[in-house]
Every structure is written in structure tokens, then in C-alpha cells.
Amino acid sequence: MNRFVSILLTTMICLVALGQFVQVITRYVLEIPVMGLEESLLYPTLWLYMLGAMNASRENTHIKANVLEIFLKTPRQHAILAVIAEFCSLVIAGWLTYWAWDFMRYSLRVGKESPTLYIPTIFVDAALLIGMAVMMLYTIMHLVKHLKAAMNPVETTS
Amino acid sequence: MIEVALLSVVVLVILLTLGVPLPYCFGGGLMVMYFAGDVFMKGNMLWGFQQLGNPVLLAIPLFVLAGTIMSVSGIAASLLNFVNIFVGHLRGGLGVVATISCALIGAISGSGLTGVAAIGPLLIPEMEKQGYPRAYATALIANASLLGLLIPPSVTMIVYGWVTDTSILACFLATLGPGLLIMTSFSSVNLWLARKFPLILAPRLEGAEFKAEVKSRGIKATPALLMPVIILGGIYGGIMTPTEAAAVAVIYAIPVGFLIYKGLDFKTFIGAGKEASTSVGTIMLMILFSMILSQMFVLESIPQAIVESIFSVTDNKVLLLILINILLFLVGMIVNDVTAIILIAPLLLPLMEAIGISPIQFAAIMGVNTAMGGVTPPYASILYLGARIGKVPVTQVIRPAMLLIVTGYLPVVFLTSFWGDLSLFLPRFFGYA
Numbered sequence: 001m002n003r004f005v006s007i008l009l010t011t012m013i014c015l016v017a018l019g020q021f022v023q024v025i026t027r028y029v030l031e032i033p034v035m036g037l038e039e040s041l042l043y044p045t046l047w048l049y050m051l052g053a054m055n056a057s058r059e060n061t062h063i064k065a066n067v068l069e070i071f072l073k074t075p076r077q078h079a080i081l082a083v084i085a086e087f088c089s090l091v092i093a094g095w096l097t098y099w100a101w102d103f104m105r106y107s108l109r110v111g112k113e114s115p116t117l118y119i120p121t122i123f124v125d126a127a128l129l130i131g132m133a134v135m136m137l138y139t140i141m142h143l144v145k146h147l148k149a150a151m152n153p154v155e156t157t158s
Numbered sequence: 159m160i161e162v163a164l165l166s167v168v169v170l171v172i173l174l175t176l177g178v179p180l181p182y183c184f185g186g187g188l189m190v191m192y193f194a195g196d197v198f199m200k201g202n203m204l205w206g207f208q209q210l211g212n213p214v215l216l217a218i219p220l221f222v223l224a225g226t227i228m229s230v231s232g233i234a235a236s237l238l239n240f241v242n243i244f245v246g247h248l249r250g251g252l253g254v255v256a257t258i259s260c261a262l263i264g265a266i267s268g269s270g271l272t273g274v275a276a277i278g279p280l281l282i283p284e285m286e287k288q289g290y291p292r293a294y295a296t297a298l299i300a301n302a303s304l305l306g307l308l309i310p311p312s313v314t315m316i317v318y319g320w321v322t323d324t325s326i327l328a329c330f331l332a333t334l335g336p337g338l339l340i341m342t343s344f345s346s347v348n349l350w351l352a353r354k355f356p357l358i359l360a361p362r363l364e365g366a367e368f369k370a371e372v373k374s375r376g377i378k379a380t381p382a383l384l385m386p387v388i389i390l391g392g393i394y395g396g397i398m399t400p401t402e403a404a405a406v407a408v409i410y411a412i413p414v415g416f417l418i419y420k421g422l423d424f425k426t427f428i429g430a431g432k433e434a435s436t437s438v439g440t441i442m443l444m445i446l447f448s449m450i451l452s453q454m455f456v457l458e459s460i461p462q463a464i465v466e467s468i469f470s471v472t473d474n475k476v477l478l479l480i481l482i483n484i485l486l487f488l489v490g491m492i493v494n495d496v497t498a499i500i501l502i503a504p505l506l507l508p509l510m511e512a513i514g515i516s517p518i519q520f521a522a523i524m525g526v527n528t529a530m531g532g533v534t535p536p537y538a539s540i541l542y543l544g545a546r547i548g549k550v551p552v553t554q555v556i557r558p559a560m561l562l563i564v565t566g567y568l569p570v571v572f573l574t575s576f577w578g579d580l581s582l583f584l585p586r587f588f589g590y591a
Contacts, residue, residue: 003428010431013223013438020220020405024398042211048219049210052439053181055432062179062440065492067536069177085177092178092185096447103203128207131443 005055012048016041036116043124050131057138079150086143093136100132160463162195163455170451174492174537181440184447191454206450210442213401214320217268218313219438220404224385224411225267226434229276231415231422233382237262238280240379243371247362250352252288254345256281256295257302261341264306265386266407268313270495270532270540273303278547289357293550297533297558300544301566302344304529307495308337311389311400314495314528315521317445321452322503324517326400327393328590332518332581333525336574340526343566381414394588441496448500461508468509475513479575482506483527487571490531494539498528515578518591522574522581530567533559 019041027033056062064085072078107125114121166187173183191197209215228234237259245251245258259281260273267273278299285295307314310330319326363371389407392398398406415422422430455461472478489498503524510520532540535552541559545552573580585591 006428006432009435010428013219013431013435014408016216017220017223017405017408020216020402021409024402024406028397038213041216045216045219046207046211048435049439049442052435052437053443054439055436056440056443057179059436061436062181063444063494063497063539064177064179065174065537066177067175067492070536081177088173088176088178088186089182092173092182092189095189096182096185099199099203102200103207106204124211125207128203 005058009048009051009055012044012051015044016048019044036114039114039116040119042114043119046124047127050127054131054134054138057135060138060142076150079146082146083143083150086139086146090136090139090143093132093139097129097132097136100129104129159195159458160460160467162191163458163460163463165194166190166451171492179440180493180497181443181447184444184451187451188447188454191451195454195458197454197458202450202453205453206446209449210446212320213399214316214326215442215445217311217316217399217401217404218441219434220401220408221268221311221313221316222437222441223431223434224404224407225263225269225272226430226437227408227411227415227422227427228263228266228382228385229272230426230430231411232419233266233385233414233421234259234263234276234280236375236379236382236419238277240375240383242360243363243368243375246360248349249357249359250349250355251359252281252285253290253295253298253348253352256285256299257305257341257344257348260299260302261305261309261337262383262386263303264309264337265311265390266382267306268311268316268404270304270306270529271543273306274300274540274544274547277303278544282548288359289355290352291355291558292548293554294351294355294558296544296548296550297541297555297562298344298348299548300541300555301533301559301562302341303540303544304532305337305341307529307532308333308340308525310334311393311403312525314499314525316400317496318499318503318521318524321449321500322507322517322521324521325585325590327588328518328585329521329525330393330400331584331588331590332522334584335580336522336526336570339573339580340529340566340570343570344562347562347565381418385410385414444497445500448497452500452504456504461505464505465509465512469512473513476576478509478513479515482510483523483571483575486524486527487530487534490527490537491534492537493531494537495528495531498531499524516582516591518585519574519578519581523571526567526571526574530563530571533563 023037068081072081104125107122112121169190170183170187173186192199238255241255241258245254256277259277263273263276282295286292315329315333316326319329389403392403393400489502507517541555542552545555582591
């Protein structure tokens with residue numbers, strides 16, 4: 001799984017970089033700009049952002065301040081704090097996923113297409129809903145893990 | 159409405175304190191605005207997601223990837239060896255090497271992380287071997303690593319320019335003066351402190367031997383030194399946009415890493431790609447929600463309300479600048495650089511303009527403050543990373559780090575705020591201000 005994710009993410013980010021590089025070469029060196037290249041790059045770019053965020057949720061490496069954690073001593077206290085944080089995250093993630101769904105419904109209803117290549121924008125708009133839903137699922141998994149750790153003080157939390 | 163906005167910020171801070179991931183902290187702030195402030199959420203996701211597709215923001219993942227590739231490819235060693243030949247033999251010279259190398263890495267990566275990640279593992283053990291206290295070496299490299307946010311290109315300045323609609327090239331130049339001043343300050347403080355360390359100095363090379371070493375190490379460092387030339391030359395030569403320059407940097411870094419420095423192989427390359435993408439994902443999700451929250455504040459005229467409230471208390475420019483710097487210092491203590499900029503810049507910019515501070519000078523003020531925020535606990539991500547790399551307890555690193563903050567960052571924060579030419583000279587010189 002880890003290897004698959006690594007290859008997928010590396011491919012995506014390299015694709016985006018290569019697309020931009022091709023744009024530089026065609027626009028400034030060959031002086032024959034490729035029509036629609038910029039708008040077609042939007043699709044892997046936004047998917048890259050959301051896949052990266054999903055992977056951060058999988059690895060639990062989203063940026064956190066963890067100020068309170070400094071003052072806590074025992075693993076149980078840490079686990080309880082993590083449960084509270086994950087519960088808050090879950091509520092917020094659920095609410096944001098609802099609005100991502102609202103956005104997706106709007107996108108489906110309007111049926112917008114990209115201006116030059118006529119690629120349906122739903123292919124990129126779906127990334128937000130899928131990303132938010134997957135991140136919510138990972139939040140549930142982390143919550144369960146921390147709940148177990150809070151109920152069993154011997155275990156430590158990550 | 160200002161009460162609801164304040165409540166939203168309070169909830170955001172509480173969620174941060176609890177350890178909720180930053181994107182969800184902003185989501186919590188949005189929930190408060192929606193439920194308590196009757197602000198419409200409909201359409202905001204659409205607006206925010208469309209903003210995320212802005213080509214300007216694409217520079218962020220590309221610079222992050224270029225920096226990650228360069229940090230694992232062995233570029234840092236070649237830069238260190240090259241700088242070391244000029245100052246390595248001086249008492250305290252290795253500390254200066256660390257500082258200048260971090261600045262050079264900053265001119266490639268645009269982030270504060272790459273310096274500590276690339277220079278730390280190489281130089282902390284070397285400095286300890288020469289007689290520097292390990293905690294001090296760690297603190298110096300962590301502090302100097304943040305020069306990456308001030309020496310162009312800089313991810314934080316891309317974000318600042320984008321959220322405040324200010325020329326990104328002007329913002330890059332605005333932080334260069336303060337960045338170089340901090341670099342000089344760290345180097346001087348290091349030379350002064352080094353008098354007390356029991357250092358074993360490297361032998362001084364002279365004559366033909368010196369010339370041969372300069373040539374040999376110079377050739378090895380050339381591909382690395384060419385990178386900032388390509389990036390900055392491309393941008394300021396008017397050839398490429400920052401995003402395109404970042405893409406060229408990535409395409410340049412890959413063969414350099416694989417074939418010249420040979421630190422890259424398939425495994426490390428895939429690892430670097432995943433690491434960069436994940437960092438980008440966390441940053442972009444945070445940008446999405448913080449941007450929507452910031453937009454809500456702007457739509458509800460919160461910045462204007464702040465200006466009016468503050469002006470009802472005082473309109474003294476000096477006092478206001480001091481208060482704003484204290485606020486930025488406190489914000490830097492609890493959130494990271496990009497977050498601080500997205501949240502604070504649109505809110506405070508009208509106030510700054512009202513007291514005669516241009517958006518370009520404010521870019522430099524925010525840049526220096528947010529850079530300092532990376533080493534001020536409790537949220538001192540770069541300091542903690544440095545401590546982890548240096549294998550030193552954080553508690554031991556804090557004291558020397560504070561010394562460097564007081565002697566390096568604080569005077570420059572003061573100068574940037576009260577001496578406009580420090581940040582405005584270069585943008586004016588190049589015709590951006």
C-alpha cells in the first residue's frame with residue numbers, strides 16, 4: 001500500500017512539473033504554445049493536492065500545533081486528549097464533507113466543461129468530495145485507535 | 159459581526175491547542191461563522207476550490223519537490239564543502255558555513271524545512287567534532303534554516319502576494335534585505351560566541367593548494383550553485399513566472415540528483431516524491447479552508463471593523479507597529495508561516511495601509527515574523543525538527559535558540575518595521591514599487 005501510494009503521488013507531482021516544463025519549452029523556446037495545456041494541468045494538480053492530503057490523513061501527518069500535549073505527562077492523558085482532538089476533527093470533517101457533497105451536486109447539475117478542451121470539470125470537482133470523505137474515514141480510524149489506547153492505559157498513542 | 163469573527167478565532171485557537179489538524183481548525187472557525195454569524199457556506203467551497211487551481215499556487219508544490227529532491231540528492235554536501243574552503247579555517251568559521259549554506263539552500267527550495275533537513279545531518283556532528291556544543295549547533299542551523307523563507311524564492315511570499323494581490327516578485331525582493339541582515343547577524347553572533355568554545359580548527363590552505371581546492375570544490379558545487387541562478391535569473395530576467403521557474407528547477411534537479419550528485423536512486427526519488435506530495439496536500443488543504451475563512455472575514459468587512467476599533471484606541475504609528483509585531487510574534491508561536499499569512503495578512507493590510515505602510519513593506523514584516531515563528535515554542539516546527547535531527551532534547555536547544563532570536567530576528571523585525579528602505583530599496587531599484 002505504502003509503495004503504491006508513493007509511486008502514485010510521485011507520478012502525479014512529476015506529471016504536473018513536466019506539464020509546466022513543457023509549457024515553458026513550447027511557449028518560450030519553440031514559441032508554439034500548446035492550446036489547452038494549462039487547463040488540462042488543473043486536473044492532475046487538484047487531484048495531487050487532495051491525494052496528498054488523503055495520504056497525510058492516512059499517515060496522521062497533518063500539521064498540528066499540539067500545544068496542550070506539552071503539559072501532559074501520562075500516556076493515558078495523551079490518549080484522552082487525542083480522542084478529544086479526533087472527535088472534534090470528525091465533527092468538522094463531517095460538516096465539511098457535507099458541503100463538499102453540496103458542491104459536487106452543483107457541479108453535476110451545471111455540467112460545466114473546461115473552456116478549450118471541453119473536459120467535464122466534474123472529473124476534478126469530484127476530488128474534493130472523495131478527498132474529504134476518505135479523510136473523514138481515516139479520522140474515524142484514528143479515533144477508534146485512540147479510544148482503544150485511552151481505555152487501555154498500557155498502550156501508548158502515536 | 160466582529161464578535162462572531164472573534165469567537166471564530168477563539169474556537170480556532172482552542173482547536174489548535176487541542177491538537178486538531180490545522181485544516182479542521184479552520185473548518186471549526188468556518189462552522190462558527192456559519193452557525194453564529196449567518197454567513198452563507200453555499201458557493202464558498204466552489205470559490206475556494208477554484209482558487210486552489212490558480213497557477214500561482216502551483217509554484218508551492220514544485221518548489222517543495224525541488225527542495226526535497228535537492229535535500230536528499232547530496233547537494234548540501236557540495237555547497238558546504240565549497241563555502242567551507244573560504245571560512246572553515248576561521249575560529250567560528252564552521253558556524254558561518256552553516257549559516258551561509260542554509261541561505262544558499264533557501265535560494266533553491268523556498269522553504270524553511272530544507273535547510274535543517276539537508277544541512278543538519280551533515281553539519282551538526284561536524285560542528286560537535288570541532289568543539290561546538292551540540293545544542294548550540296542545532297539551534298544555529300534551525301534558526302538559519304528559516305532564511306529559506308526570506309531569501310527568494312519563498313513559499314510564504316508566494317502565498318502573501320497571492321492573498322493580498324501584491325506583486326510576488328516585489329515580495330521576494332522585500333524580504334531579501336532583512337534575510338541577508340539576519341544571515342550577517344547570525345554569522346557575527348556565532349563568531350563572537352565561538353571565542354568561548356574549545357574549538358579545533360581546520361588547517362588554513364594557502365597558495366596553489368588553496369587555488370586547487372577552490373577549483374575542485376567549485377566544479378563540484380557548480381550544478382548546485384546554478385540552480386538559484388536559473389530560478390532567480392529566469393524570474394527576474396522576465397523569462398519565466400515563479401511557477402514555471404519552479405517546474406524548471408524540478409526538471410533540472412532530477413538529473414543533477416541522479417547523475418551528478420548521485421544521492422538519488424529510484425527508492426529515494428519515490429520517497430522524495432511522496433514526502434513532497436504529502437507536504438503539499440497538507441499545505442493546500444489548509445490553504446483552502448483558511449482562505450474561505452479569510453474571505454468570509456473580508457466579505458463581512460471585519461478588516462475595516464478592526465481598523466476602526468484600533469483607531470478608536472490609538473492612531474500612533476509607532477505604537478501600532480509595535481502592537482502588530484507583538485500580535486505577529488504571538489501568532490507565530492501558535493501557527494505555522496503559511497497559516498499566519500493567510501489568516502492575518504488580509505485582516506491587517508487595510509490597517510497597515512491606513513498608517514502608511516505599503517503592502518510590500520508589510521510583506522517583509524510578515525516574512526521576518528513568520529520566519530521567527532518557526533523557532534518560537536510552543537509551535538516551533540523547525541526547532542523541533544532540528545532537535546530531532548541533532549538528537550538533542552528540545553529543552554537544551556531552546557536557550558541557544560532564544561539567544562539567536564534575540565540577537566538575530568528581533569533587531570531585524572524592529573528595523574524592517576521602522577526603516578522602510580530596508581525592505582523597499584530592492585523592489586524600488588528593480589521597478590516593482
